[in-house]
Amino acid sequence: MNARAAGLRGLESWVSRGATHLAQTQPGRKTASTPGDVIVVGADILWTTESGRTVNQEERRTFVRDHRTCVFGYARKADGPAMTVVYYVMDGDELLVSTMAERAKARAVARDARVSMCILDEKWPLSYLQVYGKGIVDYDPELAVDVLTRVVGLMAGEDVPASRRPQLEQMARDEQRVVIRVRPYATFETPPRHVHKMSDIDTLTHFTSKSLPW
Numbered sequence: 416m417n418a419r420a421a422g423l424r425g426l427e428s429w430v431s432r433g434a435t436h437l438a439q440t441q442p443g444r445k446t447a448s449t450p451g452d453v454i455v456v457g458a459d460i461l462w463t464t465e466s467g468r469t470v471n472q473e474e475r476r477t478f479v480r481d482h483r484t485c486v487f488g489y490a491r492k493a494d495g496p497a498m499t500v501v502y503y504v505m506d507g508d509e510l511l512v513s514t515m516a517e518r519a520k521a522r523a524v525a526r527d528a529r530v531s532m533c534i535l536d537e538k539w540p541l542s543y544l545q546v547y548g549k550g551i552v553d554y555d556p557e558l559a560v561d562v563l564t565r566v567v568g569l570m571a572g573e574d575v576p577a578s579r580r581p582q583l584e585q586m587a588r589d590e591q592r593v594v595i596r597v598r599p600y601a602t603f604e605t606p607p608r609h610v611h612k613m614s615d616i617d618t619l620t621h622f623t624s625k626s627l628p629w
Contacts, residue, residue: 482536488532489550510596525552529547603625
């Protein structure tokens with residue numbers, strides 16, 4: 416058996432073990448039917464395998480829908496791009512971010528609609544998916560309260576009781592809350608290559624990235 420064949424056999428064995436573990440610990444997560452093509456959307460495997468199996472459009476969208484935090488990137492007037500970690504919620508295909516009208520994110524999006532959002536799975540080592548989109552600032556006060564309420568619920572891990580709604584309405588008014596709506600148009604594929612143990616180095620590979628339609 417040559418080195419490449421041995422490496423691929425080791426890769427399939429490792430992926431198969433990972434798929435079995437994830438199926439046991441995270442029921443309902445999606446995996447492909449063959450060990451060499453395992454893709455777990457929303458867990459710690461999101462990649463293109465040696466056989467050319469690529470995370471498809473619906474799997475990429477599912478990864479975005481299944482998570483709640485991202486690194487939000489936007490252009491500054493000077494220096495490099497600004498980046499900040501934010502919570503987001505979905506409205507159809509749009510990603511909604513709660514912020515204050517006077518914060519840099521809102522001012523920047525009003526000036527330049529081009530933004531990027533690196534969606535995180537909140538595990539370590541990180542898996543992620545970068546999304547490019549066009550943003551607008553929505554000043555609807557009811558929407559601002561709704562999104563703030565959903566974000567607070569995400570942070571707390573439970574629905575916000577109706578009795579708390581007046582507090583959040585007051586907070587949204589006091590802080591002049593607005594919503595940044597981001598409509599994706601592309602994702603940037605850089606599937607992570609994780610090393611969980613030293614023997615994983617034997618099958619570690621990297622390749623160049625590419626932009627894919629949303």
